[in-house]
Amino acid sequence: MGDFDFQVIIESLPFLFDGLLISFQLTFLALIAGLAWGTILAVMRIWGPAPLRWFSAVYVNIFRSIPLILVIFWFYFLVPLLIGRPVGNFTSALIAFSLFEAAYYAEIMRAGLNSVSRGQVYAGLAIGLSPRQNLQYVILPQAFRNMIPVLLTQAIILFQDTSLVYVVALSDFMTSASVVAKVEGRLAEMYLFAALVYFVICFSGSLLVKHLQKKKVA
Amino acid sequence: MIKIDNIDKWYDDFHVLKGCSLEVERGEVIVICGPSGSGKSTLIKCVNALEPVDSGRIVVEETDVTARGTKLPLVRARIGMVFQHFELFPHKTVIENLMMGQIKVLKRSREAAREKAESLLKRVGLADQAQKYPSALSGGQQQRVAIARALAMDPIAMCFDEPTSALDPEMISEVLDVMVELAKEGMTMMVVTHEMGFARRVARRVVFMDQGEVKEIADTDTFFRNPETDRAKEFLSKILAH
Ligand SMILES: Nc1ncnc2c1ncn2[C@@H]1O[C@H](COP(=O)(O)OP(=O)(O)OP(=O)(O)O)[C@@H](O)[C@H]1O
Ligand SMILES: [Mg+2]
16 A cells, blocks of 8 residues: 555546536436335325326336346437437436336335324315325325435435446446546555545435434434 | 214224214204214214215205215315314424415415414414424313314314313313313314213213214203113213212
8 A cells, every 4th residue: 555646536536526426416316306206106006096006016116126227228228219319328327217216215205105194184184185285285294204314315325326327438426436547547546535435425424314313203 | 054864884894883863053062972982083084074974964054075076175174173182283383284274275365374373373372382393382282273273264163083082181171171162152063072071061962872873862961960871871980980
């Protein structure tokens, strides 16, 4: 370790930072889209008519049974075929992540919706809310609130998983770090640094989760 | 004003309500009592169609609650409901609890809803708690907020399902006082309760339920002095023994 070269890290920081931004963007957008679609899937699963319930169950089980890396890879080829023009690797990766994460968020939100007591459902209906309003103003906010720690944990996993986009040559943080590592011939420095960055971000995230859980119990 | 006409209800293969009939007049306070599991909560939930019936009819002021095509949200908004466990919305402040239905269902403006909410909170003695979340209030305070939330919809009748049975003894009277006052103002009330003191003070009639049946409907005095059925006698001796 005598020739550990900090200089290469410092010099490549702007480049790495751009990569980190891509990772964050992908995480954030996939989180929003996946959560929205996942919530719809969960609602379909609990209250939908039989065909929608069935669709939701099959969807969730399929996406939870195939490796994410395959989904990313497939959508890279599939999306341009489906819409008839190239869309770029960020878009295809975002679609893949959103659809994939939705399967996990659907299960989380299903647990969240079931955690809202029957008494609350009655109370909302009793003041005259329609079933849809009751869902929107009474049930979903509570389901969401009960699940915030789990949703955050899933977001941390998602952030780590965005490193898989190297298969479609999207320059996220991980891909950028390995580019520098290879070009400069500084594998040890770059991969250690990358690990440190992921660790700091994810560990802060899980501290936040712990804090929120404690607050909930109190 | 509330006419329950021979209703039957099943939970799967469990016959929970068996041919129940009951009429409540405008301005009348009626107390429903009976042993645990006799179907009191179920009956009261059927009145505003929180639970559907399998046969029979319930009519609330000309509106057939049990008919297909009845706009249930509007019917429910006009019947106030108070639950054993308060069921305030935990993610909303006290005042927001009182405003939600007014805004979303009655389409009142925020200002009008707030004004109404404030005057009702004052009436139940909780004007200073408006900005708190329900979890910061005592059980008795929460139940008074729940009553105010129901009143905010300007109901034509109020249903109570054991409103004081989840409360510490020292908080029971603060809730009963609000209810007595409501009764004196002429509110039509159906009250499931074992507070026999309350029944004696304000109820004109008492309904005794057992095993899904309305076993007895009697004037309050008569019911306490001389219940008709043995089951009611037994029940009364048990709860009055406390
Ligand atoms: N959703 C439900 N599904 C199946 N059975 C139910 C349901 N709700 C109530 N029951 C059953 O119906 C019966 C009557 O219940 P209900 O809550 O109406 O009784 P109650 O008279 O209010 O009793 P308590 O004094 O304990 O509140 C009970 O045996 C109960 O187990
Ligand atoms: Mg009950």
